[in-house]
Amino acid sequence: MSVRLSTVILPYRRWHEEGRVAWQRAEELGFYTAYTYDHLSWRSFRDGPWFGAVPTLTAAAGVTERIRLGTLVTSPNFRHPVTLAKELISLDDISGGRVTLGIGAGGTGFDATALGQDPWSPLERADRFGEFVPLLDRLLTEDAVSYEGDFYSAHEARNIPGCVQRPRLPFAVAATGPRGLRLAARYGQAWVTTGDPKLYESGTPEQSRQALRDQVDKLGKACADASRDADAMDKVLLTGFTPDRGRPLQSLDAFVDFAGLHQELGFTEIVIHWPIPDSDFAADEGVFERIATEAVAQLA
DSSP states (O other): OOOEEEEEOOTTTTIIIIIHHHHHHHHHHTTTTTEEEOOOOOOOTTSSOOOOOHHHHHHHHHHHHSSSSEEEOOOSOOOOOHHHHHHHHHHHHHSOOOOOEEEEOOOOSGTTTTTSSOOOHHHHHHHHHHHHHHHHHHHHHOSSEEEEOOEEEEEEEEEOOOOSSSSSSOEEEEOSSSHHHHHHHHHHHHEEOOOOOGGGTTHHHHHOOOOOOOOHHHHHHHHHTOOGGGGGGGEEEEEESSSSTTTGGGGGHHHHHHHHHHTTTTTOEEEEOOOTTTTTTTOOHHHHHHHHHHHHHHHH
């Protein structure tokens, strides 16, 4: 399967100053999907401007026509399936069926405590995710849903007319552990990873690729257990979190080499961050645009 190239545009720019321009440019450059993070704030951007994912994607839908739009990733940290489903159905309608929901279990960052709760343990995050995804699937595919679970409930929640995309908009499930991979195999149209975080500081690119190979193999086993063909599932690598860091964006050749090695592992979509000066995602914009317009043809 040929590899697709997508980008992620962090929502820190004011829309009418620079924000709108980036999303329109992403479409002009030919990216397959333009994603954004779904956080209340994030790492070094915590004390600066940061806007909501769904309003940003709604605005982007209004100024683009072809490019797909999505989150990388939404999590239960500050979301409820009932209200999220309503927003997603609305966004899918406004965009004309161009939305992909990247979804994961969440972590221990600022989102985990912004609503005043104590951070959830890894076990509770997994438990909540295991309830969140199936309920969201029902809410996006059924006209009326009632449900009582350990963490979430819905009482005659109406979601008419449903998604433009049928039976619902696609899920790209971020997961590396066994429970998350089972959810990806059961509910995901795509699977997302950033690699092995333990290797980010001191690992090598070769160790990272081996860890990713192992993740792909585990996904394959989860799909087999679910009587599903893993080769039919898109496999998405969100870059910037492996030991390679920003090196693949230093030149077109460097990126083609990086993407080709990961294409060989089975990845069908590579996501690169839109350049942000003076950050971990700093990159030469000229090189970035060359990658956007030339890399896919070289990888074909």
